[in-house]
Amino acid sequence: MSASPEDQGRLRAVPLPPGWDEPVAIEEDPATIPDPAQVEVPDALRAEIERLMSLYPDRHSATLPALDAAQKVHGWCSPEAMRQVAAVMQVTPAYLSSVATFYDMLRTEPSGTRYLYVCTSVACYVRNAKSVYDALELEAAAQGLEGVELREFECLGACDMAPMASVDGRYVGPLTDDDAAEVVAAMKEGREVLPGRGLPDPGYRVPVAGDQAAGPPEEPDVHPAGGTWKEAELLDVPEAEGPPPHKREGLHPLDPGTSIVREEPEEPS
């Protein structure tokens, strides 16, 4: 079936897995379990994988942590990284690749050795997370951030500090669009991102959003467990600007008395 370029975009609502259209060498024999004598593995990595395998009754259980360890050394689960893990674990590279492609945190493409995961799942979404992500993406492009895997991520389990992001495992939040420049600059320069605003930081507390009066003033003791409430500082949350654009009156052509206000369409680039 030949589809025009525009049609292809519609057909590919789901991004196809990398390498789906690459030719396959069908004449070649499949890769077997690598010979440990022929694969050079960094000593530290070998020791770590062997330690991991010793923890479980079945060595296969070490697959996920072993791939993670190899990823930390190589930056991603490259073919070479997988060959090394396969040689130590005595499994086929194909088995490792089947596992690596399943998990979000294992990179099967060289997309950066560090990561910045921005949570845009439901609880963060209703607190403006999408716009924070867009701001971060813009900033990353503007400042030329490299070596960092920046992506939207599913719920990171820190909805009390929403919207939030994970910088190499350190949770920071709540974020606003204005933080984007600082986050990107700090990552680029290798500084700590937003010191004092990370979950593991000593004395960290989530500032309270919005109107104080909405809470019960007669119950000053009410605060979430684990000390995630700070009175002093107000979070800068965007004001609600009435209903969203599509729900504003007068936009619907069928409404009586409609005055149509059109936004200028974007210039096609």
Place this chain on the structure above:
Amino acid sequence: MSETRILLANIDEPDLHTIAVYERLGGYRSARKALLEMAPEAVLHELEESGLRGRGGAGFSMGKKASFIPKGAMDKYLCCNADESEPGTFKDRLLMQKNPHLLVEGCIIGSVAAGANKGFIFIRGEYETQADILDAAVAEAYERGYLGERILGSDHSFDLVVHRGQGAYICGEETGLLDALEGKRGNPRLKPPFPANQGLYQGPTLINNVETLCNTPLIVEKGAEWYRGHGEGNSTGTKVVSVSGNVVRPGNYEVELGIPSRELIYGLAGGPPDGREIKCWFPGGSSAPVLTKEHLDLPYTFEAMAEAGSMLGSGAIIVVDETQPLVPLALRLAEFYRHESCGKCVPCREGTNWTVKMLERIDEGEGTPMDLDILEQVQGNIIGNCLCVLGDSMAMPVASMLKYFRPEFEAHMEAARARRDLDQIQPMGALELGGVQEAGAA
């Protein structure tokens, strides 16, 4: 009625994550009691009597689950499900970060009840800080002899390993978790056989959520009778509820089950900011069907939530206020489940995908009124037709949004269509030509 802190009683204690502080506050007393003073059957009996229900989502009796584990000398396993990925849930993160030894102690007691000699805490890979803390806690426990061979001179041996996942929501499903722990893709398995009979490495396996296991030291220490004194009806004990979304004070609140939902959302979490109204709320994580503000006076129990057509699930309330349009929210929700579907069962893999496509169409102004009917039908075809409940987890909230807010979906679709039509207005000549052609065709 406000918070009742028994699980989180010491949570604000500085350095609670170290064994010295934990022991000073009475830690590991219950493990000692379970190992030295009680027979394993007595521990199991106490857990059954307490009425403790699983805190991971299904709400199944923990003691009953442990009693399904066959007796006899064989390799049995304990798995702690710390793959807390349900959107809106962050109670386990708090427990593991601040009080890791409580979980280790809970695992010891669970292993006594199940007769397991090997245990794993499967923690999601994103929780790097918490996994490091747990690793340190397990090492400390080994040092003090609470883990390992013949613990404290008893006959019971128990090894505990912290296993980090690599980012997959489906690994929170118990059989998906087992596959991931065996080093495979985290695909759920067909049940039965249930993990209690045939789980990890085909051996009998007890799988429990972090919060469930954290409750066991309290039950062993103070007795089932005391534990049943908290809560209401069959929902015994306290529950750590994560409240998030459009509320003033998002966070974890430990309450007795049976507290009015309004009290939780408005009294404790402060309600939506700026005096806005609640549009809908998820009572048990994003997988639970939404409820509206009419349901706010229901008591927060497993039974009442089920009766209202939703579920208590993992005890995570996400509040959505009136300013949030629902179609993009439903779309975001569906995208999450599409991304996380493992692809093993067709109704889930295709259903999540088509739900996303239809919602996208509706949001972009290409939807037709028929789409809403198809949307509803697709959700109905997913529910109950897969190996696990991931597909249902999308179908239920989306279907419930449609049920309660169909007029909003219709209005959103019409507005989006109108906007698109405006964008596509052609110069006058083209319009006329179109009109002529249409007339000719008719």
